[in-house]
Amino acid sequence: MREFLGLLKEGNKSALMATVMNAIIAIIKTIAFFITGNVAMFAETMHSIGDTANQFFVFIGSALSKKSPTEKFPNGFARLVNLVLLGAVLIVGILAYETIREGVRHIIEPSESDTWFWLNIGVLGVAGILEGVVLFKAMKEITSDMEGEQIKGLRVIPESFKNIGNAKPATKLVFLEDFVATSGAFIAVLSIIIATYTPFHSAEGYASVLIGIMLFFVVGRVFLDNAAGVLGVADKEMEKRIGELVFQETHVKDIQELMVLKEGDELHVELKVEFDPDMSIAKAAEVLDDIEKKVLRHKGVTDVIIESDKDDQIPHWKNKDVNK
Known part of the structure; x- marks a missing residue:
């Protein structure tokens, strides 16, 4: 009770x-x-x-x-x-x-x-x-x-x-x-x-x-x-905002995957970014941690699953409002 x-x-x-x-x-x-x-x-x-x-x-x-x-x-x-x-x-x-x-x-x-x-x-x-x-x-x-x-x-x-x-x-x-x-x-x-x-x-x-x-x-x-x-519906507007936020990090070369799933009042974020192949593991972990903290500051975002991969030189992020 x-x-x-x-x-x-x-x-x-x-x-x-x-x-x-x-x-x-x-x-x-x-x-x-x-x-x-x-x-x-x-x-x-x-x-x-x-x-x-x-x-x-x-x-x-x-x-x-x-x-x-x-x-x-x-x-x-x-x-x-x-x-x-x-x-x-x-x-x-x-x-x-x-x-x-x-x-x-x-x-x-x-x-x-x-x-x-x-x-x-x-x-x-x-x-x-x-x-x-x-x-x-x-x-x-x-x-x-x-x-x-x-x-x-x-x-x-x-x-x-x-x-x-x-x-x-x-x-x-x-x-x-x-x-x-x-x-x-x-x-x-x-x-x-x-x-x-x-x-x-x-x-x-x-x-x-x-x-x-x-x-x-x-x-x-x-x-x-x-x-x-x-x-479970994708929130396209929030995907756009988070994409813009992620690209503010200069070490991010591309976004390979980004999905924001809306469940009730909660938003669940799944993100995979690409870094320079020469970046150290320690530096990549530091950048990922910083991105996760920034994403979690958005209203309604309750959890973030974030991964990284080396830059494959193939553009994946198609949002035209973000120029990288």
Whole structure:
């Protein structure tokens, strides 16, 4: 139990914050839906319930993935977070289906908006603000994982969109879900206003369908990313960075092999460099040790397997951005 509690401290903070916030939002929306019966509120209720369950499992998975290797599992548990996320998207997929089905039913049989206009607007408005806070927290976590300058202020927003592909799996899921949640709250509010003040009473049904489609987009994106993570995916961007770093060492003549394997939040590096044939064994060992220390300073890199060989005069490293 003590080990489990210790691992929880290592869990993804964005996922934990999102779990608590979405649980509160889900309770408020559920109460509002039972009072009003509004279909747009139903869509947002399903969304928040799914987000709460999802992000709770994501938090647990991200914590357990930090568990140290054991005799039975010598490669560790880094990919566990990918497995948990694959299971989590099933929940979102089911709720997305229910959201679309209810929206279609309302489009076919639209009903005039009820008398709970301000309750619906108030609940969705508050929910949108709270979900926006969680979204911004996820954006800050994405930019904090970037190497280089510290991103501050509103610059976090565009930079997080640019670097979402390099985000940790758990943080990426929180970002995508809360982006959809924040956008969904705005769409739901707009549909209620249209249905109340115009003859277009089926607007709430269309909003429900649109929110469901957005949820299916999250399902597809997260499923593909984490299916690759379970198999072990090469990180080409990190390979490029490490290649540039290795070539800063003047004794390195060429890179024969370089692979960066991404497992959960961890990066495993395998590297083989070429030296001058006349270099002494002692000097080569010193250079290899220095390269290993520099590579390990990169965020997420947990281990480096590095070898050397004599220069065969055949160029192997094909990255055009590195001129040796």
